[in-house]
Amino acid sequence: MVLDDDETGPAPAALMGLNMLVETRGGYNYTHAEYRTWLEEAGFTDIGSTPLAAAGANAAIIARKRPYTS
Incomplete structure (x- = not known):
């Protein structure tokens, strides 16, 4: 469960x-x-989020990590 940035909902x-x-x-939370x-x-x-309508979850946080290169 992810809160809105103002922590009210x-x-x-x-x-x-x-x-x-x-x-x-x-x-x-x-x-x-x-x-x-x-x-x-x-x-x-x-970085972003996808809203979900699921029991116990309201969003999926999605991000990308670039591969490590030396």
């Missing part, structure tokens, strides 16, 4: 975030921007 992701805080130590930042720092490009 979509509702299922926000509710899952609340559940994570209640059920786990330091549990948290992350935003599109947080995933983008981490992927960029790891050298990924062409």
Whole structure:
């Protein structure tokens, strides 16, 4: 479940975030921007997301990693 960048929705992701805080130590749902930042720092490009209408998932984060060349 991926949160919008303002962390207010979509509702299922926000509710899952609340559940994570209640059920786990330091549990948290992350935003599109947080995933983008981490992927960029790891050298990924062409970062985007595809919306999903699935139980327990609202998006697939997709990125490309260029092959290592020396």
